[in-house]
Amino acid sequence: MKSNPQMQKELEQQLKVAMEAQNQAVKRFRDVIRDIPSGLPHPDGSQRILNASRDLREAHNLVIALLVELNSSLDGDGDGNKLP
Numbered sequence: 001m002k003s004n005p006q007m008q009k010e011l012e013q014q015l016k017v018a019m020e021a022q023n024q025a026v027k028r029f030r031d032v033i034r035d036i037p038s039g040l041p042h043p044d045g046s047q048r049i050l051n052a053s054r055d056l057r058e059a060h061n062l063v064i065a066l067l068v069e070l071n072s073s074l075d076g077d078g079d080g081n082k083l084p
Contacts, residue, residue, distance in 0.1 A: 004073065011070040018066050022059040029056045 029052040036045050 007073055015066045015070060018062045022063050025056040025059040028052050
């Protein structure tokens with residue numbers, strides 16, 4: 001079984017990677033939005049927005065899940081159990 005410090009270090013590394021992926025997803029989403037000069041995308045533009053939005057949502061959800069897991073490990077005994 002991993003010790004709490006090992007688990008925290010791994011979670012922190014995963015969080016760092018996930019946050020970088022989220023930042024890249026934000027950049028791609030903004031780039032897609034800026035690429036539509038009139039603000040009214042044609043059908044392909046709509047799909048690009050949907051794809052970028054989905055990627056951003058997935059990246060954001062991963063960051064949130066890792067933050068929750070890291071927080072639980074910091075508040076508990078390393079196995080997700082809260083300490084008294």
